[in-house]
Every structure is written in C-alpha cells, then in structure tokens.
Amino acid sequence: MTPSSHASGSLSGIRVIDLTRVISGPFCTQILGDHGADVVKVEPPGRGDVVRSQGNMVNGESWYFAQFNRNKRSLTLDLRSEEGKAILHRLLEGADVLVENFRPGVLGKMGLDDDTLRERYPRLVVGRINGFGSTGPYRDRPAYDFIAQAMSGFMGVNGTADGEPMRAAPPISDMVASQNLAFGICAALVRRASTGQGDIVETALTNGLIAMMGYLAAEFFATDRVPSRTGNDHPMLYPYGLFRASDGEVAIAPSNDTMVRRFLGALDMLHLLEDERFADNPRRMANREALRKILDQVIQTRRVEEWIAHLNQAGVPCGRVHDLRETFADPQVQAQEMRLELAQASGRVPVTGFPVKLREAPASIYHPVPRLGEHTDELLAELGIEGQALASLRAGKVI
Known part of the structure; x- marks a missing residue:
C-alpha cells in the first residue's frame, strides 16, 4: 500500500508525541496515525524500542515491530540527559497529545x-x-x-471445567488497553475543541479486561x-459451541429459541423440542451432555462446508474454525482488506489491516514503519536545530 497524504485523515493536524514501547501504547499511537495524526515516536539512541530486535527478522527488520509501528516518524532522544529533556519540552510546545x-x-x-x-501545556492531552x-x-x-489476564479474572473464566485456567493467545490486554486509550484521547480532543483545555486520560491493562467481562x-x-x-x-445458552463434523469442527451459535428451532429444523430434529429435557433453554442447559x-x-x-452451507441457508449463525493461513485466504477477509503490505526499504512487509472503516475519511498508510532515528534530523530541523548544534547533540549521544 503506497503512502498517502495526512490531510485526508480524520485526525489530520493532530501532533502526537509517543514515548511508548512494546505493544500497549504503540498500538494506540498507530491507531491515531492510521487516522491521520502526525505521530513522533521517541526512542532511546542506539537501541530503540526493545521490540525492534524481537520476533521474526526479515532483511534486518522485525515484523513484530512492524505490526504496531506504521504511520510514525522516529526520533532518537536520550531522555535521561538534560539536553534530551529540553528537546522533549520543545516538542511538547507544538504537540496536541503525549502518550506514555x-x-x-x-x-x-x-x-x-x-x-x-x-501548567506548561494546558491544551495538551496526556494519554x-x-x-x-x-x-x-x-x-x-x-x-x-x-x-493482566491472570489478575483481571479473564484467565479464570477461560479453559475447560476440568483443566487449568487458560490465557488468550493474542496479547489481548495490551490491544484492548490501546484501543480504549485511543478512544479516550479522541474524546478528550473533542472536549478540548469546545473548552480549550487538555486532559489526562488513563487506562490500565486490567481495567480493559474487567470491563470486557460483560454478562459474566x-x-x-x-x-x-x-x-x-x-x-x-x-x-448461559445451549446448543451453542463447537461441534465435530466428519472432517473437522464447526462453530454453531443459535442464540435464542427462534434460532434453536431453525437449527434443529435444519438437522431434521424438531421433535427434540417435544422432549421435556430440551423444551427450553434452562432445561437444555441442565441436560446439555445428553x-x-x-x-x-x-x-x-x-x-464442515456442507453444514456451513446448509445452516447459513437456514439462518443459523455458524462458521469454520480457521487457522491464520485460512483466515487470510478467506475471501471475506480479503474483501475487508484485513491484510495490507507496507512498502519498506527492506521489501514488502505484510501487516493486519484497519479494523474500523470510515467512508469519508478512511484510515490509510501515510508512512511505512520507520527505521530507528530515521526522522531525527528532519524533526529537529523543524525546531530550528541544525548544523553544529545537531552535530553536538549527536557527538554527545543525546540523539
């Protein structure tokens, strides 16, 4: 996907100073960048975000890092030094959002x-x-x-009754916290538009998972x-779960009595509703094993495919259990453009696509994933730091 202009994004004109690393935080700022914000990723000189050296490395680039850091510019800055702190303050003078x-x-x-x-930045939104x-x-x-998965109770409700508590495979608390923070930042920016005041927006890894407990x-x-x-x-519902077909598992989810009737009708088993053990959901739950x-x-x-065709025709929610190869080969996933390719200097890098689709101002690729410190000179020039001053900072390992 070729880069486009920031001017087309919903968050065009918003400058974000990103002090985050790993996943929670970088995913948030990537969301803001996807929607047009100018995101400046501040990283330690020499090593950068620790994730740059983790995961599968292809042509010297971490595809793990690429998954969370498109649409950003990279500035190396030693925030332990007085010079580095002074430059950060200058960046904040022109910023709308700080994320840490x-x-x-x-x-x-x-x-x-x-x-x-x-006191110093009354219009700044701090996330x-x-x-x-x-x-x-x-x-x-x-x-x-x-x-976070363990202490939120999330792990405690996942797994089988006779097994141990089970984590979700993706880093779900990081991802949910990032999405929650992106929403909170946007809410604070809307409020600032009418009040002129910034805000401090905070979320925690555990909070997002606890809020997800919902009906549990x-x-x-x-x-x-x-x-x-x-x-x-x-x-709370039965039948609702995974069932074994002749060649694999099929997920079937009739969520109310009308859908259960459709499901059993599609199986030619409507007579089961006349059995007092299965006449309504409470009794089906009590007799689920039978x-x-x-x-x-x-x-x-x-x-599986026969059941999917048959049950979809009957209006019963169902689906195949995909592995990731099958997911990204699925025509619906492709139609939704949930796999993109970034044109990196090292070659084309696949990443997941934009989950939220805006018709008038869609998310887009504005920058490929930056190399460490790729935009340091450019960003400091915007502050008037060039020539000998720039060379001095580099010699002192401030940048």
Whole structure:
C-alpha cells in the first residue's frame, strides 16, 4: 500500500508525541496515525524500542515491530540527559497529545509530572497506559499481558471445567488497553475543541479486561457465584459451541429459541423440542451432555462446508474454525482488506489491516514503519536545530 497524504485523515493536524514501547501504547499511537495524526515516536539512541530486535527478522527488520509501528516518524532522544529533556519540552510546545506507558511516577522523574504538564501545556492531552492504574495498592507493580489476564479474572473464566485456567493467545490486554486509550484521547480532543483545555486520560491493562467481562460480571453480581469455565460452550445458552463434523469442527451459535428451532429444523430434529429435557433453554442447559450426544451423532455425518452451507441457508449463525493461513485466504477477509503490505526499504512487509472503516475519511498508510532515528534530523530541523548544534547533540549521544 503506497503512502498517502495526512490531510485526508480524520485526525489530520493532530501532533502526537509517543514515548511508548512494546505493544500497549504503540498500538494506540498507530491507531491515531492510521487516522491521520502526525505521530513522533521517541526512542532511546542506539537501541530503540526493545521490540525492534524481537520476533521474526526479515532483511534486518522485525515484523513484530512492524505490526504496531506504521504511520510514525522516529526520533532518537536520550531522555535521561538534560539536553534530551529540553528537546522533549520543545516538542511538547507544538504537540496536541503525549502518550506514555511507563510505570506511574516515571514521567515525573523526567520533570513531566501531572502538575507541570497542566501548567506548561494546558491544551495538551496526556494519554497513559499502565498495568493496574496510577492509584491503588498495586500502582507500582510491573505488569505484562499475562499478568493482566491472570489478575483481571479473564484467565479464570477461560479453559475447560476440568483443566487449568487458560490465557488468550493474542496479547489481548495490551490491544484492548490501546484501543480504549485511543478512544479516550479522541474524546478528550473533542472536549478540548469546545473548552480549550487538555486532559489526562488513563487506562490500565486490567481495567480493559474487567470491563470486557460483560454478562459474566452481571451473573456474578446477581448471584455471588463465580462463573465456571465452560471451554467452547456458552455459559448461559445451549446448543451453542463447537461441534465435530466428519472432517473437522464447526462453530454453531443459535442464540435464542427462534434460532434453536431453525437449527434443529435444519438437522431434521424438531421433535427434540417435544422432549421435556430440551423444551427450553434452562432445561437444555441442565441436560446439555445428553443433548450433545444426540447432536454429535447427526453433525458428524457431514462435512464442515456442507453444514456451513446448509445452516447459513437456514439462518443459523455458524462458521469454520480457521487457522491464520485460512483466515487470510478467506475471501471475506480479503474483501475487508484485513491484510495490507507496507512498502519498506527492506521489501514488502505484510501487516493486519484497519479494523474500523470510515467512508469519508478512511484510515490509510501515510508512512511505512520507520527505521530507528530515521526522522531525527528532519524533526529537529523543524525546531530550528541544525548544523553544529545537531552535530553536538549527536557527538554527545543525546540523539
């Protein structure tokens, strides 16, 4: 995908100073960049974001890093030095948003505590992600996605009843926190447009996963019973889950009595609703193992694709269980452009596409993934730092 003009994006004209690294934070600022914001990724000289050296390396580039860092410009800056801190302050003078994912208090040690930020940059929107939040007894604890999945209760409701708690494979707390923060930043920018005031926007890895508990939390609040792990079965509906066809598994999700009737009709088994064990959802839940044995005997007689065609025709939600090769080969995924290719100096790099589609101002590729410090000279020139001053900063390893 070839780069286009920032002017077309919904966030065109918004300057973001990005102090984040790894996933939570970089994914947030990438979302802002996808929608036209000018994102300046500030990285330590010499090494940069730690993810630059992780994952599969192709022609010297980390494809892991590429997944979270398109649409940014890279500036190397030693924020431990007084010169580096001074340059950061100059960047903030022209910025709309600052995003960081340090532990609480680290930014304050750089001279950027909340009071200073409010006083010096009253229009600045400060976005931050941390493990547990900046208040509470766990504020200073380190955390990664695995810890957030464990402590939020998310891991505790995933897995089978007779197995151990199970994490989700993708770094879901990082991704959800990044999306939540991007939303919060946009909300703060809308408010600033009418009040002239910036804001401090914060989310935590655990908060996003707890908010996702939805009906599981509602059930716990109502009954004071901890939800049990149900594997791929729905905790409140049956039949709803994975079923074994003759050549693989098919996901089938009739979510109400009307759909259950359609499902059983498609199986030629409407008579099961006359059985008092299966007449309504509470009784089907109480007798799910007996009903599963009956359904399995029928479903395993046909291939997955046959069931998908048959059940879709009957209006029953269903789908094949894809691996990632099958996902990205799926014509619907291709129609939604959920795989893109970035034109990097090292070659074409595939990345996932834009999940949100705006018709009038669609997300786009404005910059490929930057090399470490690729835009340092350009960005400092915008501040009037050139020539001998630039050379002096480089000699002092400030940049």
